[in-house]
Amino acid sequence: MSADPLFAWLEASAFSIWMRESPSLWAFPGILAAHTVGLGLLAGLNGALDLRVLGVAPGVPTDAFRRYLPLMWLGLWMNVVSGIALVIAYPTKALTNPVFHLKLGLIVMSLLVLRATLRKPTKTLAVLSLAGWAAAITAGRLLAYTCSRLMVDEICT
Amino acid sequence: MIPFQVELERVLLGFPRVSEFMQLAWSWPLVESIHFTGLTLLFGTIAAWDLRLLGVARHVPMMEFHRLIPFAMLGFAINVTSGLFFLMTYPDQYVYNPAFHLKMFCVLLAGVNAASFYLARREGIARLNGAVSIALWITVIVCGRMITFYRPSGCRPGEAVGLLAECIVR
Numbered sequence: 001m002s003a004d005p006l007f008a009w010l011e012a013s014a015f016s017i018w019m020r021e022s023p024s025l026w027a028f029p030g031i032l033a034a035h036t037v038g039l040g041l042l043a044g045l046n047g048a049l050d051l052r053v054l055g056v057a058p059g060v061p062t063d064a065f066r067r068y069l070p071l072m073w074l075g076l077w078m079n080v081v082s083g084i085a086l087v088i089a090y091p092t093k094a095l096t097n098p099v100f101h102l103k104l105g106l107i108v109m110s111l112l113v114l115r116a117t118l119r120k121p122t123k124t125l126a127v128l129s130l131a132g133w134a135a136a137i138t139a140g141r142l143l144a145y146t147c148s149r150l151m152v153d154e155i156c157t
Numbered sequence: 158m159i160p161f162q163v164e165l166e167r168v169l170l171g172f173p174r175v176s177e178f179m180q181l182a183w184s185w186p187l188v189e190s191i192h193f194t195g196l197t198l199l200f201g202t203i204a205a206w207d208l209r210l211l212g213v214a215r216h217v218p219m220m221e222f223h224r225l226i227p228f229a230m231l232g233f234a235i236n237v238t239s240g241l242f243f244l245m246t247y248p249d250q251y252v253y254n255p256a257f258h259l260k261m262f263c264v265l266l267a268g269v270n271a272a273s274f275y276l277a278r279r280e281g282i283a284r285l286n287g288a289v290s291i292a293l294w295i296t297v298i299v300c301g302r303m304i305t306f307y308r309p310s311g312c313r314p315g316e317a318v319g320l321l322a323e324c325i326v327r
Contacts, residue, residue, distance in 0.1 A: 025306070033302040036196075037295055044201020051202070051228055059221030064214040068205065137197060138190040145186045 007092040008152045019089035028089060035082040039140075041075025043133040046114055053117065053126035062121050069118075076111075092149045093156070099146045103139035106132055159322045162252050169248035179246040192239040196301075199232025200294055210274075210287030219283075253309040255323045260300035267293040 010016055019028050049065045051057070087094045094100045110132035117125045147156040170176075178184055202225040208214070209222040244251050251257045267290060274286040312324035 025303075029303060029306045033299040036193075036298050036302050039193075040197055040200035040295075040298060041204070044197045044199075044204060047198055047201040048205040048225055048228075051225065056228065057221055057224035059224070060214075060217050064217045065205075067214045068208065071204075071208070133197065134194045137193045141190040141193055142186055145183075 003095065004092075004152055007095070010088055010091040011151055013088070015085075016088050016091070019085060028086075031082045031085050035079055035086065038075040038078030038082060039137065042072050042079065043075075043110070043137065045072050045075070046110070046129060046133065049114075049117065050126040050129045053121040054123055066118070072114075090150065092151050093147045094143070096149050097143060097147050099139050099142050103136055103143070106136035106139055110136060158320055159317055159326060162322055163326055166248045166252045169244050169252070172245040175242055175245040179242055185246075188239050188242050192236055192243075195232045195235030195239060196298065197232075199229050199236060200298065202226070202229040202232065203294060204291055207287035207290045210283045210290075212284065249325045250308060251304070253322050253325050254304055254307050255309075255321075256300050256303035256307040258321050258323075260297055260304070263293045263296045263300065267297070 019031070022028070024030075045065075045068045049062070049068070052060055052062060052065065110129055113125050113129045113132055117129060150156045179188065206222050206225055206229070209217065209219060214222075270286055270289045270293065274283060277283075277286075307323075309324050312322065312326055316322075316324050317326050
């Protein structure tokens with residue numbers, strides 16, 4: 001069963017059109033920028049925690065990083081919200097691209113690794129976390145180059 | 158400043174091997190991915206340090222957190238290198254781009270801010286250093302994302318008279 005009717009309906013929605021066509025910097029450019037700042041907060045602070053678990057800054061108790069969790073949550077929610085907005089802008093482009101599904105899988109994996117690290121930090125988890133976020137970032141970057149369908153009735157050029 | 162920009166563009170064009178490499182099929186996306194991973198390493202470690210300056214996790218001695226700084230330097234080195242790869246390939250897209258100008262200005266200010274921390278080393282100023290640093294690096298990320306939306310085109314007659322040309326000077 002094709003999801004094309006759903007994509008077509010989303011692409012015709014006022015929000016989707018605003019995201020794609022508004023000249024405002026608060027539309028697509030601003031939401032894309034927020035998505036990158038959220039990435040920095042979540043994956044960046046998680047990376048700092050991973051470095052600590054791997055033995056950098058041994059004088060900092062691992063628990064001290066719990067104080068940073070609210071900002072990592074902020075980064076996650078910024079990216080859930082901005083990510084949904086970006087998908088509504090180009091639903092066909094995102095959801096028909098296998099790299100997008102890979103990216104979501106890598107994010108879920110990295111978040112599960114973070115949860116496990118907060119319970120019992122190990123070096124294996126830290127390496128897995130760093131690799132998971134780097135792969136998720138790479139997959140995200142590749143989205144611009146691997147799309148096949150831009151919109152329901154338009155292919156990527 | 159316009160002759161400086163023209164000269165900078167000329168110098169950046171002098172690396173044909175980098176530019177040839179960057180025009181291979183997957184080089185640009187690969188170097189972009191490295192740039193974004195470097196951004197995450199730089200921003201994450203510097204934010205952890207800045208937050209400590211701001212008083213988060215204050216029970217931990219400040220200098221213990223400072224051991225993260227070499228990794229911020231590593232992230233910065235990765236991004237200067239990968240960033241130069243972009244510039245050496247299409248210098249005019251950056252040298253005349255207002256978003257890139259602001260981005261570089263904020264990187265410079267972040268450097269001055271860090272230097273002032275090491276020179277002053279006072280608790281009150283350290284808090285300010287932390288707040289300014291986070292704000293500047295967030296601005297750097299946002300400006301970096303804006304580069305593509307401020308792509309310059311060729312100057313029309315009478316343009317390019319400001320402090321920095323924001324259209325391509327030929």
